[in-house]
Amino acid sequence: MSEPVTMLATPIRIEYEFTAGLAQSRYLKGIAEGRFLGQRCPQCQKVYVPPRGSCPTDGVPTTDEVVLGNTGIVTTYCVVNVPFQGQSIEIPYICAQILLDGANIAFMGLIQEVPTAEIRMGMRVEAVWVDKKDLGPTMASVKYFRPSGEPDAAYETFSEYL
Amino acid sequence: MARSVRPVAVVSFAQSAMVRREERLNDVEMLQPVIADVFEKVGLTKDDMGFVCSGSCDYLVGAPFSFVGALDAVGAWPPMRESHVEMDGAFAMYEAWTQLQEDDIETALVFSFGRSSMSEIGRVLTLQLDPYYVAPLWPDPVALAALQAQALIDSGRYGEADFAAVAGRSRRDARNNPNAQVSGDPSTEELLGDDYVVAPLRRHALPPITDGATAVILAAGDRARELCERPAWITGMDHRIETHALGARDLTSSPTTRRAAVGAGLLEDGGDGSVAVDVAELHAPFAHQELILRDALGLGDGVAVNPSGGALAANAVMVAGLVRIGEAAGRIMDGTARTALAHATSGPCLQQNLVCALAAEPAGDGRR
Amino acid sequence: MGQRTAVVGVGQTYHKAKREDVSIAGLVREAAVRALEDAQMDWSDIDAVVIGKAPDMFEGVVMPELYLAPALGAVGKPMIRVHTAGSVGGSTALVAAHLVASGTHERVLTVAFEKQSDSDAMWALSIPQPFSAPLLAGAGGYFAPIIRAYMRRSGAPDHIGILVAVKDRLQALKNPYAHLHIEDISFEMVRDSIMLWDPVRYLETCPSSDGAAAMVLASERVADSASSSHPPAWIHGMAMRSEPTMFAGRDQVNPLAAKDCAADVYRQAGISEPRREIDVAEVYVPFSWYEPMWLESLGFAPEGEGWKLTDSGATALDGGDIPWNCSGGVLSTNPIGASGMLRFLEAALQVRGQAGEHQVQTVRRSLGQAYGGGSQFFAMWVLGADKP
Numbered sequence: 001m002s003e004p005v006t007m008l009a010t011p012i013r014i015e016y017e018f019t020a021g022l023a024q025s026r027y028l029k030g031i032a033e034g035r036f037l038g039q040r041c042p043q044c045q046k047v048y049v050p051p052r053g054s055c056p057t058d059g060v061p062t063t064d065e066v067v068l069g070n071t072g073i074v075t076t077y078c079v080v081n082v083p084f085q086g087q088s089i090e091i092p093y094i095c096a097q098i099l100l101d102g103a104n105i106a107f108m109g110l111i112q113e114v115p116t117a118e119i120r121m122g123m124r125v126e127a128v129w130v131d132k133k134d135l136g137p138t139m140a141s142v143k144y145f146r147p148s149g150e151p152d153a154a155y156e157t158f159s160e161y162l
Numbered sequence: 163m164a165r166s167v168r169p170v171a172v173v174s175f176a177q178s179a180m181v182r183r184e185e186r187l188n189d190v191e192m193l194q195p196v197i198a199d200v201f202e203k204v205g206l207t208k209d210d211m212g213f214v215c216s217g218s219c220d221y222l223v224g225a226p227f228s229f230v231g232a233l234d235a236v237g238a239w240p241p242m243r244e245s246h247v248e249m250d251g252a253f254a255m256y257e258a259w260t261q262l263q264e265d266d267i268e269t270a271l272v273f274s275f276g277r278s279s280m281s282e283i284g285r286v287l288t289l290q291l292d293p294y295y296v297a298p299l300w301p302d303p304v305a306l307a308a309l310q311a312q313a314l315i316d317s318g319r320y321g322e323a324d325f326a327a328v329a330g331r332s333r334r335d336a337r338n339n340p341n342a343q344v345s346g347d348p349s350t351e352e353l354l355g356d357d358y359v360v361a362p363l364r365r366h367a368l369p370p371i372t373d374g375a376t377a378v379i380l381a382a383g384d385r386a387r388e389l390c391e392r393p394a395w396i397t398g399m400d401h402r403i404e405t406h407a408l409g410a411r412d413l414t415s416s417p418t419t420r421r422a423a424v425g426a427g428l429l430e431d432g433g434d435g436s437v438a439v440d441v442a443e444l445h446a447p448f449a450h451q452e453l454i455l456r457d458a459l460g461l462g463d464g465v466a467v468n469p470s471g472g473a474l475a476a477n478a479v480m481v482a483g484l485v486r487i488g489e490a491a492g493r494i495m496d497g498t499a500r501t502a503l504a505h506a507t508s509g510p511c512l513q514q515n516l517v518c519a520l521a522a523e524p525a526g527d528g529r530r
Numbered sequence: 531m532g533q534r535t536a537v538v539g540v541g542q543t544y545h546k547a548k549r550e551d552v553s554i555a556g557l558v559r560e561a562a563v564r565a566l567e568d569a570q571m572d573w574s575d576i577d578a579v580v581i582g583k584a585p586d587m588f589e590g591v592v593m594p595e596l597y598l599a600p601a602l603g604a605v606g607k608p609m610i611r612v613h614t615a616g617s618v619g620g621s622t623a624l625v626a627a628h629l630v631a632s633g634t635h636e637r638v639l640t641v642a643f644e645k646q647s648d649s650d651a652m653w654a655l656s657i658p659q660p661f662s663a664p665l666l667a668g669a670g671g672y673f674a675p676i677i678r679a680y681m682r683r684s685g686a687p688d689h690i691g692i693l694v695a696v697k698d699r700l701q702a703l704k705n706p707y708a709h710l711h712i713e714d715i716s717f718e719m720v721r722d723s724i725m726l727w728d729p730v731r732y733l734e735t736c737p738s739s740d741g742a743a744a745m746v747l748a749s750e751r752v753a754d755s756a757s758s759s760h761p762p763a764w765i766h767g768m769a770m771r772s773e774p775t776m777f778a779g780r781d782q783v784n785p786l787a788a789k790d791c792a793a794d795v796y797r798q799a800g801i802s803e804p805r806r807e808i809d810v811a812e813v814y815v816p817f818s819w820y821e822p823m824w825l826e827s828l829g830f831a832p833e834g835e836g837w838k839l840t841d842s843g844a845t846a847l848d849g850g851d852i853p854w855n856c857s858g859g860v861l862s863t864n865p866i867g868a869s870g871m872l873r874f875l876e877a878a879l880q881v882r883g884q885a886g887e888h889q890v891q892t893v894r895r896s897l898g899q900a901y902g903g904g905s906q907f908f909a910m911w912v913l914g915a916d917k918p
Contacts, residue, residue, distance in 0.1 A: 006550045010298045012289070012590055016224035016281050018660045021188025028661065046778035052234055053191040056774035059208060059237025061194060076682075078674030079728035095727075097675055104778035116728070121682060139661060155682070162679035162783060167633060214772075220613075221592045225659055226585035227615050230775055230903050237774075241787035244772035244907075245621055248586070248593060248613040257610065257625060263632035264532035289592040294553060297591075403609045405600045421606065509596040514609070 023053035023062065028137035030067075034129055038103050040064040046104040072100035072145075073153045074123045075161045079116045094119050098145055099161050106161055113146035122158065124150040169524035170262045171386040171393030172495070174379040175488035176200035180343040180476030183279035184373040189223065193235035193275050193375045200271070200377040204389045208236050211379075212267025214244040215258045217251035217274040219480050221286050232275060243267075250274065251376060251484030252445075252506030252516050258380055259399055268385045273377035276480035283371055283479065290509060292406060303510065304368060308360040310413040310511045311450040315362060317414045319457075322362055325449040326353040329366040329474055332449075336471025343476040344370045366474075369447035374478030376485050394491035394502070397525035400425025401516035403509070413511050416458040422517035423459055427525065428503060436460025439519075440499035443486035445506045447473045454512065455505060469493070483507065487518050494522050532631030534917060536753035536762035537878040538746050539569025545709040545741030545863045548647040554589060555601035558643050561742035562602055565639065568884075569746040570757040573603030576746070577635035581642070582612035582622025583867030584902075587654035588646040602641060614772075616669075616814070618642065619743060619870025620900025620909030624768050626747050627911070631765075636749040642871035643742035651738045651866070670735060670817065672904060674727035677819040680783045681729065686822060686837035688729075693840055694818035695720045695734045695861060701847050702858025704887035709739040709863040734818040734861075741865035743872045750917070760882040766895065766918045767798030768911040775904035788827045788901065791908040795897075796829070799912040804897070805830045808912070810853050810880045810890040811897040812873040816860040821845065825854075828899065847888060856880070856888040870900030874911055881913045 020028060023039060027050045030037030039051035039062035047066050048055070055062050077096035094116055097106035111119060112128075126148040135141045176199035184192055201207055208214075214236060218229045229246045238244060247254050251274025258270035284302035291297040314320050327350055336345035348366070356364040379389075386393040402418035402425070404411055423429045428437045437459040444467060446452035452467065461467060468474075470489040473482045483506025493499035500522045508514040541564025543549070549557055558581075566572065579595075579602050586592050595611040598604075612622040619642035626640035646654070655669055680686070699715040702708035712719075715733075723733040753762040771794070773787035774780070792804075801807045813828065815821045825836035825845070830852060839845060845854040855861070857876040860869050877898035879885040899910045 008294055008298070010293065010590070012285075014221075014224070014281055014285050018224070018280065019185060019188050020661050021191045022186060023191065024188065024661055044778070048778065052231065053188055054194045054234040055237065056234045056777040057237050057239035059194065059197065059235060061191070076675040076679045078671060078678060078730070079725065080671055081724065081728070082670065082726045092728075095671055095675070105776060105780075121678065159683070160779060162676075162683065162781075219593065220585045220587065224657070226587050226654055226657055227903060229613070230615065230906070233772065233774060238772050238906075239774060239777065241771040241773040241785075241790045243770050245612065245625065245770060246614050248611050249595075253610055257628075260632045260634045261628050263634065264628070266532075286592060289586075289590065290596050292597050293589070293591045401608050402606055403595070403599045403604055405605045406597050407600070418606070508593070513596055513599075 021053050023051040026065065027051055031141050032135050032137040034132065034135055036068040036100055038066040038068050040066050047102060048105055049100060049103045049107060066102060068100045068102045071124060071126045071148050072098050073158050074111065074119065074121060074125055075099050075106050075158050076121055077111065077119055092116055098125060099158060110144040112144040120152060122152040122155060124148045124153060168263050168265065168382055169395055170259055170380055170382045171395045172378055172491035173381045173386050173390035173393050174200045174203040175492055176203065177341050177376040177485055177488060178374050180341050180372050180374040180478055182343060182371060184277060189232055189275055190234045193232055193273065196375045196377050197235050197273060200379055204379060206379065211269050211271045212243065213258055213261055213270040214242055215254040215270065215272050216246050217249050217254040217480055217484065218276060219248055221289060222276055222278065222479060223280055250480050250506050250508055252487055255378060255484060255487060256399055256401060256516060259396060262380060262382050268382050270380045271377065272380065272484065273375065274481045274484050275375035276478045277373040278371045278479050279373050304360050304363065306408065306510045307448040308363045311362050311448065314414045314450050314454065320450065320453050322354060323350055324453060325367045326350045328449040328452045329353055332468055332471045332474040335469050336475035339470050339475065341476065342471045343372055345471060345475060363448065367449040369473050369477035372476050372478040374476065374481050376481050376488055378484060378488050390495065392495050392497055392522060394494035394520045395524040396518060397521045398426035398428065398519040401514065403514040406513065408511060414454060416454050416512050416515060419455055419458040419505060419515040419517060422515050426517045426519040428517065428519050436462055437503060439465055439501040439503045441466045441469060441490055441493045441502040443468055443470060443490040443504045445473055445483045445486045447477050449474060451512055483516065491520055494520055533633055534750040535627050535630040535765045536748055537913065538748045538753050538756045538758055538762050539565045539571065540745050540875050540878050541565030541568055542707050542743045542872065542875060543741045544707055545739045545865060547709065547737065547739060549645065549740040554591065554594065554645050555598055557645050557740065558598060558641050558742045559601050561744035562639060562641055565744035565746050568758055571746060576603060576637050576639045578608040578629055578638050579604040580610050580612065580622055580626040580629065580638060580640045582618040583643055584615060584618055585654055587649060587657065588644055588651060588866065589648045602639065614902055614907045616866060616902030617870050617900040617907040617909045618902060619868050619872060620874055620898065621770055623745060623871050623874045624770055624909055624911065627765055627768055630747050630749050636752050638747045639744065640747060641742060641744045642868040644865035644867035645740045646738055646866060647740050670727040670730055673817050674730045676782045677817060678729055680819060680823050683783060684834045684837055690822055690837045690840055691734045691818040692717055692720045694815065694821040697846050698855050698859045698861040701856050701888055702862035705857045708858040709737050730817050736816040736860045736864040739863050739865045741863060741868050743868045743875050745875055745878065760884045761915065763878040763881040763913040764917050766912045766914045767795040769794035770909045773906050775906050783823060784827050784833065785906065787906060788908050791910050792828050795910045795912055801912065804828060805852050808895050808897050809893040810856060812857060812876040813854055813899045814860055814870060814873055814901045815855060816864060818861060821854060847890065853890050856885065856890060870909060873900050874898035877913050881915050
């Protein structure tokens, strides 16, 4: 009986089963087919991707499906350089807000195939999917986004999405 | 001590079907129709709400900040005055009710959701226990409830047949509740034939595992009268918590339920009176707990206890307490009761208890 | 707004990366005991306890108010646990204040804490959710792109974030309770620190701390007869606003909920020119660039010009006319569940003249602001030395 006990480690393991829900299931089915499906709110007419089942401003189901393309704009980004538990991507990596053409909201995505020093707000990007045979109803079907080679979008065209 | 000065009433109540597992809808999709329903019943929208408060638990659904996404079911735009407690929605309603005592708002939306099916609910609730001395032993809620039930049997006041009688009555009453998960017409003998899950508790004495959501709208004074033919006036509401160590509590009684009833104006302080109401909705997840609560409140045979079937018919954690309030208020709103009591509990073996007193008339219009 | 309500006692822990010397109960008691002592009250004087903290994954204890009831003298009393993400410390204080303002109770103890060294804070913030890409790298990964958007919008020069980081850490040296005491903090040190989420550097980022804050809120009747050695800090205005985290067209840099919340609290307090009428502010700045952003949001500077105010030195305790975060702010101390309440508490310290070395000379009115989530939950209060 010398040192006082100051720490007690209790391992805790709990398993969870998540339900994607209707909206996300439709979105993931689209992903499994290699395409991005957005949903439009019948009230405000905004197209959400990924859809979450209810329009965040109107509180109503977003029922109308919209097929979106494979390209979009980086509205803003950061370069992640911090290691942490559970991280699966090698640092440094570019984490960007990507506004797909036709969508009214950007979502977070990984950018690759461009040196971190060259990433810019307004850069046009395209999605890179896994091989067709590996497509599934999971976000892992989209490997990352890379520069599409098109000219950058002018700041004014996306500034409202910041 | 929480006597109502400004009359506030429940004017609308809605709940989802209470199910073993919601497989199709996510949290937002489960909540959204409930919110839409609670508004539709009184012809209001989110823009009419002075305050919004919800109750839910991150660990239950496996995500930090899980209440954030749930707000999408309401549509928090334009920005709203909104808050959240990591507790049963009944406590969110308490917060809303106290804030309605100030006169800058007239209405409030309260909601909660919970999906016990997602996780190992026993493990999640075990994490409520003292993390140094108790939780590492992993005593799950059924085992703790069994300790309490055994103590009750040892006191000589009740036996297993009484637990089975509560369960049987609850299931029979639940047949009239379209939202209930568990219903039926078992005899006491049938129920006593079940194997023990943890002695002395058999399956029927345990709550079901439930996914569900619920919502309530509160309104003050004349606004309540405009919105609802028979508002369920809150004549008092109070809640109290006991100490945490189970060994330091008398598990066969519920002094905080009694104390909360005093605070809610249903009992005189220090007296040995009994609560006289038409209906009592008691949040007793385990059958023997209903008996403890009845004794604490002195409920006589004239009181209809848990006409909804209670928590034995559906027990969405974080939701069942607010549902008790909604169900009790519903009896006043549909004219079948003049006075009602709703109770909600939190923590192991009835550690924390809330009592809400409801009536067809507001209490003495500001006399307190 | 309800009945007059005042802060009559405050207390906080010594904040550190790891408080290995106390259990969770010990941590909250340290703050609560100090608050009660400051209020010259005993546990039995308290009518109700309102506790707040961020997600339970930070400690691995579900609904810890159940375990903490006896430690906080709450046995037999009403006890509520608030959770509104990062703003929770602030909203907890507001829930407690409303219990007094509504006439429900006369003396309420409010506590906020986080003992996040017990678990893994980054994990707790970014627990992988199925169906989503596992990209988030903590709060910084979420806010850094927004900061970049502000820099672009306002045309602010790159060094502004560094100035704030230095200022707040210098001010922390005058706060014995603050977690970070970086004696040799300098512009170069911050500038040369590693980029964590470009454009945010390591030293422009808040630490991860264990700590607790507590206050005693009282009715006018109790505050008038209070025997604390410091006068009450009267609530002149209090407000909360929320908006969705993500929606089409959301201004993430200058959210409407923040502006609406400020407008509400200023209206209650009769303030039309915050820079002139508020003497000191404690504002939730977890990443240094949030100072210029909140300066604009809170109406201290016109939109796009918050960085100029920072650049001019106006927000420094030393020489500034509108000192911000004299305590060192969230940049120096960040037990997530408590950080919001520390802002509210420091605002009270300033009005009551108990801020010691980081006291601003004459404080008639102070502002406390907290935010949480994806900048979508806001809680604010304005305190005054005089009754409202």
